[in-house]
Amino acid sequence: MNNSIKLPKKLMLLGSGELGKEFVIAAQRLGNYVIAVDRYADAPAMQVADCSEVISMLSADGLEAVVTEYQPDFIVPEIEAIRTEKLLEFEQRGITVIPTATATNYTMNRDRIRELAHQELGIRTAKYGYAETLAELITISHEVGFPNVVKPVMSSSGKGQSVVSSTSEVEKAWNYAIANSRGDSQKVIVEEFINFEIEITLLTIKQWNAPTIFCSPIGHRQERGDYQESWQPAAISEDKILQSQQIAQKVTDALGGAGIFGVEFFITKDEVIFSELSPRPHDTGIVTLISQNLNEFELHLRAILGLPIPHIELLKASASAVILASEKSDSIAFTGVADALSEKDVDIRLFGKPSAHPYRRMGVALAKGADVQEARAKATKAASKITII
Numbered sequence: 035m036n037n038s039i040k041l042p043k044k045l046m047l048l049g050s051g052e053l054g055k056e057f058v059i060a061a062q063r064l065g066n067y068v069i070a071v072d073r074y075a076d077a078p079a080m081q082v083a084d085c086s087e088v089i090s091m092l093s094a095d096g097l098e099a100v101v102t103e104y105q106p107d108f109i110v111p112e113i114e115a116i117r118t119e120k121l122l123e124f125e126q127r128g129i130t131v132i133p134t135a136t137a138t139n140y141t142m143n144r145d146r147i148r149e150l151a152h153q154e155l156g157i158r159t160a161k162y163g164y165a166e167t168l169a170e171l172i173t174i175s176h177e178v179g180f181p182n183v184v185k186p187v188m189s190s191s192g193k194g195q196s197v198v199s200s201t202s203e204v205e206k207a208w209n210y211a212i213a214n215s216r217g218d219s220q221k222v223i224v225e226e227f228i229n230f231e232i233e234i235t236l237l238t239i240k241q242w243n244a245p246t247i248f249c250s251p252i253g254h255r256q257e258r259g260d261y262q263e264s265w266q267p268a269a270i271s272e273d274k275i276l277q278s279q280q281i282a283q284k285v286t287d288a289l290g291g292a293g294i295f296g297v298e299f300f301i302t303k304d305e306v307i308f309s310e311l312s313p314r315p316h317d318t319g320i321v322t323l324i325s326q327n328l329n330e331f332e333l334h335l336r337a338i339l340g341l342p343i344p345h346i347e348l349l350k351a352s353a354s355a356v357i358l359a360s361e362k363s364d365s366i367a368f369t370g371v372a373d374a375l376s377e378k379d380v381d382i383r384l385f386g387k388p389s390a391h392p393y394r395r396m397g398v399a400l401a402k403g404a405d406v407q408e409a410r411a412k413a414t415k416a417a418s419k420i421t422i423i
């Protein structure tokens with residue numbers, strides 16, 4: 035045990051959404067000081083942090099200014115869209131970047147992490163190829179086969195992603211991917227469509243001076259490439275859990291550092307197929323706010339600070355269901371909260387995002403149940419009772 039760890043620490047959070055908000059709460063419960071940074075004011079994590087800064091996190095100068103001003107002990111990325119080359123510089127100056135600056139650089143775009151997993155580590159992934167023009171996409175689509183999934187190399191939460199079932203749909207998928215790609219990237223990945231039985235997130239906690247540990251797998255359901263519901267535990271065999279743990283260990287070892295990773299897998303009848311990973315808390319892991327003795331944000335914090343994690347316990351079958359906006363608005367209010375909270379073992383989180391647009395995640399319902407089925411039904415019912423006005 036490392037008794038020389040001294041608190042409080044100064045943590046700079048790059049990205050201040052709902053995941054960051056819960057992380058800040060965990061950090062402050064141990065008295066730490068948090069600077070929340072994002073591209074817009076009043077972001078969820080800013081509402082609970084010690085102070086906040088609004089900058090473009092893709093701007094090296096913007097990052098330099100806030101890091102110079104605050105001199106944090108740790109930089110904790112909360113989103114992918116960060117000028118990660120600049121993080122390498124901060125790391126060289128002695129600031130700890132979570133999990134490491136290189137890891138954030140590898141996972142910023144889909145191609146680098148895919149190459150690491152598939153080419154360097156020999157891990158099974160969906161068959162894939164890349165394209166930088168429509169003509170290339172048509173050729174690669176035929177090599178990968180139909181149906182396939184086209185995604186911008188730079189995007190998250192399903193943005194710009196489409197399932198393509200024949201040649202006639204390729205052009206539409208290309209235009210959609212390019213229009214929704216982050217930055218000016220023109221590169222897309224085409225993946226074989228995996229007809230999975232279930233997809234899971236394996237929360238993997240990499241520690242500085244202790245072995246890597248895992249949470250019970252989380253099952254989830256996605257629409258438009260974005261998570262709708264998640265539940266824990268996911269019903270998969272011990273053997274497949276072990277396989278996914280071995281793959282997660284291999285990839286996170288290659289990335290290094292410390293912190294929680296959300297490692298995503300497609301589970302088919304016979305196989306465990308690696309999809310991608312987040313080097314930080316995962317949206318589907320929000321369910322751990324109700325399901326575990328230590329939630330994913332507390333686990334991330336402990337791993338970052340080098341504090342012990344003696345035991346992770348799944349308390350009871352649990353689920354989360356998202357509360358999405360349906361229209362554009364700059365003035366947000368919710369009704370139905372009392373009704374949603376009237377059932378036993380149901381809780382909600384409203385993120386406090388200052389504006390809404392169709393499908394923006396504004397909150398989440400959480401529930402425990404006798405089994406996963408009951409927990410899912412309770413969470414979905416509670417989420418459906420909340421209306422955004």
Ligand SMILES: Nc1ncnc2c1ncn2[C@@H]1O[C@H](COP(=O)(O)OP(=O)(O)OP(=O)(O)O)[C@@H](O)[C@H]1O
Binds near residue numbers: 160191192225
């Ligand atoms: N090759 C595939 N075969 C079948 N389904 C897929 C495939 N790729 C993606 N999907 C579906 O789309 C979802 C989102 O894909 P992916 O995780 O690659 O996107 P993302 O934009 O990185 O999402 P997030 O940032 O929320 O993790 C997956 O969870 C899965 O449901």
Ligand SMILES: NCC(=O)N[C@@H]1O[C@H](COP(=O)([O-])[O-])[C@@H](O)[C@H]1O
Binds near residue numbers: 395
């Ligand atoms: N799949 C990644 C994910 O869930 N990220 C979470 O969503 C926020 C952005 O939300 P916004 O797009 O509504 O601003 C991010 O800041 C993070 O908390």
Ligand SMILES: [Mg+2]
Binds near residue numbers: 298
């Ligand atoms: Mg994903």
